[in-house]
Amino acid sequence: MAPTALIYDYVDGMLERRAPHRESHLAHVGRWSADGRLRMAGALGDAPEGALFVFEVDDPAAVEEFVAADPYVEAGLVTGSRVVAWNLVAHQPLAAPNA
Numbered sequence: 001m002a003p004t005a006l007i008y009d010y011v012d013g014m015l016e017r018r019a020p021h022r023e024s025h026l027a028h029v030g031r032w033s034a035d036g037r038l039r040m041a042g043a044l045g046d047a048p049e050g051a052l053f054v055f056e057v058d059d060p061a062a063v064e065e066f067v068a069a070d071p072y073v074e075a076g077l078v079t080g081s082r083v084v085a086w087n088l089v090a091h092q093p094l095a096a097p098n099a
Helices: 019-034 061-069
Strands: 004-008 038-044 050-057 078-085
Touching: 004 061, 019 038, 019 061, 050 061, 061 078
Parallel strands: none
Antiparallel strands: 004 050, 004 078, 038 050
């Protein structure tokens, strides 16, 4: 399995607009994280302008399944997404995430 990155671009005003969909989005993220396919994820920017997800999957097409079922995507809060191979050259454990 190789790391694969997913990058989201968000609508303006995401912080306010995500509220009705946040719980279901985090549950979706949690399911993929619990089975080990999603290794890390988080918003980019103090006022979220996008997000970065790192997957470890056999086939990058699986990431498109994540995107298609994401409540943020379904709600039109994601204006663009890119799935790219990530050639990891260094790694150190991260501190525990904050929710």
